[in-house]
Amino acid sequence: MLGIAFFSLLLLLVIGVTLFLKALPIMKEKSLWVLLTSGNWKPFKGEFGFLPYILSTLYVSVIAIVIALPLALLTSIYLCTYASKSIRRIFEPIIDLLSGIPPVIYGVWGTLTIVPLIANKIAPHFVEFSSGYTVLAGGLVLAIMILPLLISILLEVFRSLPKEITDASLSLGATKWQTVKKVMLRKSSPGIIAATVLSVSRAFGETIAVLMVCGNIPLVPHSIFDACYPLPALIANNYGEMLSMPNYESALMLGAFLLFLIIVIFNGISRLTLNQIEKRYSL
Amino acid sequence: MINIKKQEEVFFKVLMIMSLIIIMSILFLIIGTIIYKGLPALNWDMLSKLPGGGFYLGKEGGVLNAIVGSIYLIIGSLAISLCLSVPLVLYINFYLPKKSIFASIIRFSFDILFGVPSIVYGAFGFALMIFLGIRASLLGGIIAVALLIMPIMMRSFDEVVRILPRDLPDALLSLGATKFEMIKVILRQVMPGLVTAILLAVGRGIGDAATVLFTAGYTDNIPTALSQPAATLPLSIFFQLGSPVEEVQNRAYASALILTVLILFLSLSARYFSSRYSKNKI
Numbered sequence: 001m002l003g004i005a006f007f008s009l010l011l012l013l014v015i016g017v018t019l020f021l022k023a024l025p026i027m028k029e030k031s032l033w034v035l036l037t038s039g040n041w042k043p044f045k046g047e048f049g050f051l052p053y054i055l056s057t058l059y060v061s062v063i064a065i066v067i068a069l070p071l072a073l074l075t076s077i078y079l080c081t082y083a084s085k086s087i088r089r090i091f092e093p094i095i096d097l098l099s100g101i102p103p104v105i106y107g108v109w110g111t112l113t114i115v116p117l118i119a120n121k122i123a124p125h126f127v128e129f130s131s132g133y134t135v136l137a138g139g140l141v142l143a144i145m146i147l148p149l150l151i152s153i154l155l156e157v158f159r160s161l162p163k164e165i166t167d168a169s170l171s172l173g174a175t176k177w178q179t180v181k182k183v184m185l186r187k188s189s190p191g192i193i194a195a196t197v198l199s200v201s202r203a204f205g206e207t208i209a210v211l212m213v214c215g216n217i218p219l220v221p222h223s224i225f226d227a228c229y230p231l232p233a234l235i236a237n238n239y240g241e242m243l244s245m246p247n248y249e250s251a252l253m254l255g256a257f258l259l260f261l262i263i264v265i266f267n268g269i270s271r272l273t274l275n276q277i278e279k280r281y282s283l
Numbered sequence: 284m285i286n287i288k289k290q291e292e293v294f295f296k297v298l299m300i301m302s303l304i305i306i307m308s309i310l311f312l313i314i315g316t317i318i319y320k321g322l323p324a325l326n327w328d329m330l331s332k333l334p335g336g337g338f339y340l341g342k343e344g345g346v347l348n349a350i351v352g353s354i355y356l357i358i359g360s361l362a363i364s365l366c367l368s369v370p371l372v373l374y375i376n377f378y379l380p381k382k383s384i385f386a387s388i389i390r391f392s393f394d395i396l397f398g399v400p401s402i403v404y405g406a407f408g409f410a411l412m413i414f415l416g417i418r419a420s421l422l423g424g425i426i427a428v429a430l431l432i433m434p435i436m437m438r439s440f441d442e443v444v445r446i447l448p449r450d451l452p453d454a455l456l457s458l459g460a461t462k463f464e465m466i467k468v469i470l471r472q473v474m475p476g477l478v479t480a481i482l483l484a485v486g487r488g489i490g491d492a493a494t495v496l497f498t499a500g501y502t503d504n505i506p507t508a509l510s511q512p513a514a515t516l517p518l519s520i521f522f523q524l525g526s527p528v529e530e531v532q533n534r535a536y537a538s539a540l541i542l543t544v545l546i547l548f549l550s551l552s553a554r555y556f557s558s559r560y561s562k563n564k565i
Binding site for chain 2 (some may be wrong): 001002004005007008009011012015018019022070071074075077078079082091093094095096097098100101102103104105106107108109111112113144147151175176177178180198201202204205206207208212232235236239252253256259260263264266267268271272275
C-alpha cells in the first residue's frame, strides 16, 4: 500500500517529466520565446509558431467563463439561500447529469444546434459571412460544459460559510439580496476566484467538443465569428501523421507540456485556496 | 429608498430563476436533440452488427465493434484503477494518522491529477507506449483510461470513507479485530459509496474520446487480444460525424443516442446508490 501511495505521488512528476523530455528537441532548436510568439505554423518547413493556438485557447476559454460565471453564480446563490428543499432535490440531479454527459455528445449537440444558430441567426447581424464553426461556438459549448463543475464548487464554497454571519446580517434588517451581495459574495470571494480558475483550466484542456465546433484554421482569430484552433484540438488532430516529419512530434508534445504545466499550476493554486477555506470554517 | 431595495431583490430573484430555467432547459435541449436526431436512425442492426463493407459510405452494418471495444476497455481500466485506488484510500484513511501530512499531499496530488485534461493523458499514454514498444492497442487504451479514471475513483471513494464515523473502526479494534479484519467490515459498510465511485469513473471513462484517440486506435473488428487495436463509441461517433455521407452522419447521431442512454443510466444509478448510502448512514 505504501508503494501505491508513492507511485501515485510520482505519477504527476512522471507525466510532467515525460512530456518535457519529449518536447526538449524542439526547444533546443528554437528558443521558447520564438515558439510561443510566432504565428507561423508550417510543419513542412520546420516552422512551429504556437501563437494562433494559444490565443484561440484563451479566447474560447474567456468567452466560456464570461458566459458561465454569472449563470453559475446566480444559480448557486439561489440554491443556497432562496430555494426550497424540493427545488434543490430536483435540481441537483440535473447538475449531475450535465456533468456526466461526455464531451463528444456536447460536440454533436454543438454542431447540430449552436453552429447553425450562429451561422444563420447571430452572425448575419455582425459580419457578412460565417460558417458557424467559430470562436463563439467553442465558447458557448465550453460554457455549458464547465457549468456543472463551477456550480458544484460554488455551492460547496457558499455552504462552507458559517451560518452566523448571514444570520447576523439578516437580523440587522438587511434584505436577503443585500446579505448575499454584501456578506456572502464578499466573504467567499477567494473561493469564487478559485472556482473560476479551476473551471478555466478545465476549459483549457477540453478537446473533442471544441475540436468539433471551432473550425480548426491555424490563424489568429480577429473576431468571435472567425474560426479558431485551440491547443488541445491541434494535438488531437495531428497525432497520427506527425511521425514522418522531423520535430513535429516534439512540437505537439511541447503543446501538451504547456497545457499540462498551466493546468497543474492553476489547479494547484485554486485547490490550495479551496482547502484553506474548508479548513478555516470547519473548525 | 425601501422601494429600490425591494425592486433590487425582485430583480435579482427573477434573474436567478431565469438562470435556473436556462440550465434546466439546456439539459433537456441536449438530450432532446440527441433523441430527435438519433432515434430515426437507430435500429437493431446498429447494435448487433459489425460495420460491413462500405459502411462508411452508407451501406449495411452497425457499431457493435465500438460498443464491445468500449466495454472491454472500461473493464480493463476499471480493474487496474480499482486495484490501485481502493488500497490507497484505505491506507491513507486507516493506516496513516488522522492528520497526516502525507495523506493530505496524496489527496492534493489527486485533486490536481483530476484536473489534468484527457488529451494530456492521451499524449502521455502515447509517449509511454512508444517507450514500451506497444502499438495502438487495447492495452494502450486501457492504461491511458486507467490513468484518467483513477483520480475520479480515488477522490470520490475517499470522500465516502472519510465521512465514516470514527467510532466504527475504534469499536472494531477494541473488540480485538486486526486491522485487516477491520477493513473487511468497513468495506462492507462503504460498499454503496464504492459502487457510486465506480459508476462515476465508468461514466467518465466510457465517454472520453481524447484519451483513446492515439492509444487504442480504431478497427472494424472486435479485438480478440490485448495487443489488437480496439474501437470505442466516442471515436466511432466522431469519425462517423466527419463523413460527408448523410446516412453515415445519421448513424453518428444514433451512436450518440446509444452513448447518451448508457451514460444517463450510469449517472442515475450512481445517484441511486449514493442516496441509498446516505439513508443507511449511522
